[in-house]
Amino acid sequence: MIPEIGQFALTLALMTAVVQGILPIWGAARNNAVWMRSATPSAALQCILIAIAFGALMRSFVVSDFTVVNVVENSNSLKPMLFKVAGTWGSHEGSLLLWTLILAVFGAAVALLGQNIPTSLKARTLSVQAWISTGFLSFMLFTSNPFDRIFPAPLDGNDLNPLLQDVGLAMHPPLLYIGYVGFSIVFSFAVAALIEGRVDPAWARWVRPWTLAAWVALTGGIALGSWWAYYELGWGGWWFWDPVENVSFMPWLLGTALLHSAVVTEKRGAFKSWTILLAILTFSLSLLGTFIVRSGLLTSVHAFAVDPERGAYILGLLVLSIGGSLTLYAIRAPKMDPGGLFAPVSREGGLLINNLLLALATATVLFGTLYPLFLEAITGDKISVGPPFFNASFIPIMLPLVIVMGVGPFLSWKRADLPGVFDRLKWVIVITLISLLVVWYMQTKGPALAVLAMAIAVWLLLATLREWSLRIKLGQVSFSESRDRLRRVPRSSHGMTLAHAGLAVCIFGFVGSSAWKSEEVLFVEPGTQIEIAGFDVTFEGTERVQGPNYVAAVGVLRVMRNGRDVTVLRPERRTYPVAQSQTTEAAIRSTPAGDLYASITEPANEDATGKWTLRILYEPLVGLVWLGSLMLVLGGLTSLTDRRLRVGSPKRKIPVATAPIAGE
Amino acid sequence: MMTLKKRRRIQVIVLAFVALGIATVLIGYALQDGINYFRSPTQVTEAPPPPSEKFRIGGLVTENSIRTVGDASVAFSVTDGNATVPVVYVGMLPDLFEEGQGMIGLGSLVDGTFQATEILAKHDENYMPAEVIEALEAQGVYQGGRQETEIGAGNDS
Numbered sequence: 001m002i003p004e005i006g007q008f009a010l011t012l013a014l015m016t017a018v019v020q021g022i023l024p025i026w027g028a029a030r031n032n033a034v035w036m037r038s039a040t041p042s043a044a045l046q047c048i049l050i051a052i053a054f055g056a057l058m059r060s061f062v063v064s065d066f067t068v069v070n071v072v073e074n075s076n077s078l079k080p081m082l083f084k085v086a087g088t089w090g091s092h093e094g095s096l097l098l099w100t101l102i103l104a105v106f107g108a109a110v111a112l113l114g115q116n117i118p119t120s121l122k123a124r125t126l127s128v129q130a131w132i133s134t135g136f137l138s139f140m141l142f143t144s145n146p147f148d149r150i151f152p153a154p155l156d157g158n159d160l161n162p163l164l165q166d167v168g169l170a171m172h173p174p175l176l177y178i179g180y181v182g183f184s185i186v187f188s189f190a191v192a193a194l195i196e197g198r199v200d201p202a203w204a205r206w207v208r209p210w211t212l213a214a215w216v217a218l219t220g221g222i223a224l225g226s227w228w229a230y231y232e233l234g235w236g237g238w239w240f241w242d243p244v245e246n247v248s249f250m251p252w253l254l255g256t257a258l259l260h261s262a263v264v265t266e267k268r269g270a271f272k273s274w275t276i277l278l279a280i281l282t283f284s285l286s287l288l289g290t291f292i293v294r295s296g297l298l299t300s301v302h303a304f305a306v307d308p309e310r311g312a313y314i315l316g317l318l319v320l321s322i323g324g325s326l327t328l329y330a331i332r333a334p335k336m337d338p339g340g341l342f343a344p345v346s347r348e349g350g351l352l353i354n355n356l357l358l359a360l361a362t363a364t365v366l367f368g369t370l371y372p373l374f375l376e377a378i379t380g381d382k383i384s385v386g387p388p389f390f391n392a393s394f395i396p397i398m399l400p401l402v403i404v405m406g407v408g409p410f411l412s413w414k415r416a417d418l419p420g421v422f423d424r425l426k427w428v429i430v431i432t433l434i435s436l437l438v439v440w441y442m443q444t445k446g447p448a449l450a451v452l453a454m455a456i457a458v459w460l461l462l463a464t465l466r467e468w469s470l471r472i473k474l475g476q477v478s479f480s481e482s483r484d485r486l487r488r489v490p491r492s493s494h495g496m497t498l499a500h501a502g503l504a505v506c507i508f509g510f511v512g513s514s515a516w517k518s519e520e521v522l523f524v525e526p527g528t529q530i531e532i533a534g535f536d537v538t539f540e541g542t543e544r545v546q547g548p549n550y551v552a553a554v555g556v557l558r559v560m561r562n563g564r565d566v567t568v569l570r571p572e573r574r575t576y577p578v579a580q581s582q583t584t585e586a587a588i589r590s591t592p593a594g595d596l597y598a599s600i601t602e603p604a605n606e607d608a609t610g611k612w613t614l615r616i617l618y619e620p621l622v623g624l625v626w627l628g629s630l631m632l633v634l635g636g637l638t639s640l641t642d643r644r645l646r647v648g649s650p651k652r653k654i655p656v657a658t659a660p661i662a663g664e
Numbered sequence: 665m666m667t668l669k670k671r672r673r674i675q676v677i678v679l680a681f682v683a684l685g686i687a688t689v690l691i692g693y694a695l696q697d698g699i700n701y702f703r704s705p706t707q708v709t710e711a712p713p714p715p716s717e718k719f720r721i722g723g724l725v726t727e728n729s730i731r732t733v734g735d736a737s738v739a740f741s742v743t744d745g746n747a748t749v750p751v752v753y754v755g756m757l758p759d760l761f762e763e764g765q766g767m768i769g770l771g772s773l774v775d776g777t778f779q780a781t782e783i784l785a786k787h788d789e790n791y792m793p794a795e796v797i798e799a800l801e802a803q804g805v806y807q808g809g810r811q812e813t814e815i816g817a818g819n820d821s
């Protein structure tokens with residue numbers, strides 16, 4: 001009964017979405033206030049209906065209702081409760097339902113929270129949002145219904161892929177989807193503005209918090225995904241340039257560009273059509289991400305649904321939405337007023353370079369991700385594009401960006417005084433050069449590029465801190481006055497400082513863990529000793545452990561350093577009898593200096609009983625990858641709590657954030 | 665006389681083209697060693713690529729072929745039903761690596777043996793790399809059966 005209620009709610013939601021997609025926008029065209037206002041209740045109703053459907057599916061998972069196909073395929077009565085709940089979105093159908101739920105929640109949020117958005121813009125935005133909703137709801141109802149029944153019902157389910165039974169991964173899809181779908185709001189705003197034919201600073205002010213929220217969620221989602229890959233896959237890597245990783249990274253890169261260009265549109269009224277284009281492209285890349293993951297077009301370590309029919313449907317949606325919005329853009333954008341002038345060296349100029357480089361970086365990732373598809377379609381050759389491609393194309397674009405990032409916040413709007421900026425940065429430059437020499441001297445192996453990247457990260461961190469300390473006049477005025485200034489500086493600029501510093505911290509982690517990593521792989525028997533990165537590791541054997549829905553062989557590794565006990569690592573090899581599969585649980589000893597990482601498997605053949613394959617790694621600074629990501633997320637959140645964004649007040653005083661320090 | 669507005673616009677366009685040019689050069693340069701061709705065991709046997717070329721090989725792990733060699737290497741062979749290529753790999757095999765199952769390896773061919781630096785197996789029971797399916801189909805080995813129904817699972821069932 002409950003699944004039928006879910007199905008019925010979903011059908012009603014589709015109808016609501018169709019009405020919401022037509023009535024308000026028509027009302028906006030004919031200036032009919034009642035029709036326009038109908039957007040608010042229909043967005044709320046749609047949200048409630050989809051929430052009912054989602055609740056119904058979640059209930060089926062929680063009580064293990066094995067008359068529902070989706071539950072049979074992705075759950076098991078023995079599975080821990082957390083993963084029963086997470087199983088709701090673990091499958092293709094469930095994840096789509098989550099997608100549409102988030103879409104509807106965002107739509108309802110715009111409808112209910114956006115009190116000060118002009119009625120016509122709001123009506124058009126919500127209608128565009130409803131078109132996206134219609135596409136996904138119909139996709140779900142016609143090709144992948146989560147409420148399909150099975151008869152006779154099996155006694156127990158097939159269990160969720162054990163690799164996916166993990167807290168980090170349980171949270172990964174929702175965050176990623178909030179990011180993707182958050183950009184859909186920005187997309188809807190952009191399309192509505194194009195239909196309206198008007199983009200003003202107020203528009204950018206409504207768009208910015210949504211972009212920021214989406215960006216924060218996407219950052220968190222990507223970071224969680226990479227953390228999961230790091231400790232769950234047992235390879236000790238955190239980024240593989242895998243197609244599925246790339247498709248979440250591309251909206252992030254372009255979303256970052258959007259975040260910065262929206263600032264220019266808001267503060268200076270410039271970059272209008274560019275901001276609109278970025279909004280369209282960012283969401284298009286999010287759709288492309290969904291398409292690539294769901295269609296299984298590319299060989300990927302993550303791909304788990306290979307179904308050309310669904311792929312064709314999403315491809316249709318993709319062509320319709322990207323093609324339609326870009327056509328609209330081509331018709332409307334040239335009429336837009338280009339906005340304020342600025343000198344090449346200015347805050348605008350800096351953000352222009354930021355946008356150009358981010359767009360280029362996105363283009364190289366897009367090229368590397370889709371090139372195998374094109375080549376196969378044209379010549380029939382099957383190729384894969386590996387990390388060497390991305391390292392050689394992406395990193396050279398990002399390094400100059402990070403250099404400019406250090407200077408950017410020092411530049412004033414319209415025209416900046418470059419010698420003055422360098423004068424304020426002279427000590428930062430000196431310390432950066434010294435640290436370049438120190439790292440160069442200390443490094444024993446690893447590429448020269450790594451040394452350079454380290455120095456650039458030092459530069460970014462110091463320049464960011466310097467900008468922050470100048471802003472609160474640390475050391476120039478009394479401490480209490482500095483503290484006072486600290487409170488008065490808008491949260492968005494604290495957010496920027498935190499996020500920029502976070503990126504610097506991330507780069508330390510990226511470089512340290514990839515350029516100076518040590519790795520050993522070998523067969524071990526009880527008593528085998530290994531020496532790695534100054535640690536003496538002894539394999540003492542394995543123990544058997546019974547888990548809730550698995551049995552595990554736990555390796556015991558005694559780690560010593562200079563004759564003293566450091567820790568005991570216990571990597572696990574788990575066997576899930578129901579899912580008939582095995583997973584590797586790495587053991588990690590984390591310190592700020594680096595992680596010691598061990599994983600074991602039994603050799604694949606029988607003649608080596610008693611022997612285990614041990615993989616042990618030392619990854620310097622790897623923890624900084626996630627510390628930096630956390631700083632990025634917190635920076636975004638801090639900025640999101642800025643009063644000006646929250647209130648969305650149209651007051652146009654001279655904003656403190658833009659007051660250039662150059663003038664001081 | 666060009667207005668300032670027009671001049672700025674041209675500057676931006678020139679900058680964009682310069683950036684695009686740099687990106688094209690970088691992509692072209694990165695493509696030289698960043699891409700790996702996929703070859704089936706039959707293709708490798710018929711036209712062995714030089715040891716300097718990194719490529720991917722894919723097929724089924726031959727039954728009873730997995731052995732350990734020395735301190736850390738695993739040896740097995742990969743087949744598409746027509747030709748079989750020996751593989752040596754130093755490292756940990758993926759969780760779902762099994763005899764008779766599909767795999768993809770990245771590495772190079774040295775003296776007739778594929779020296780793998782990376783091994784991918786199917787990542788769950790529903791998944792078989794598309795390249796492997798095609799390579800097997802080319803040899804008439806792949807009859808669908810279990811794998812195919814599994815791939816279709818969840819669709820309209």
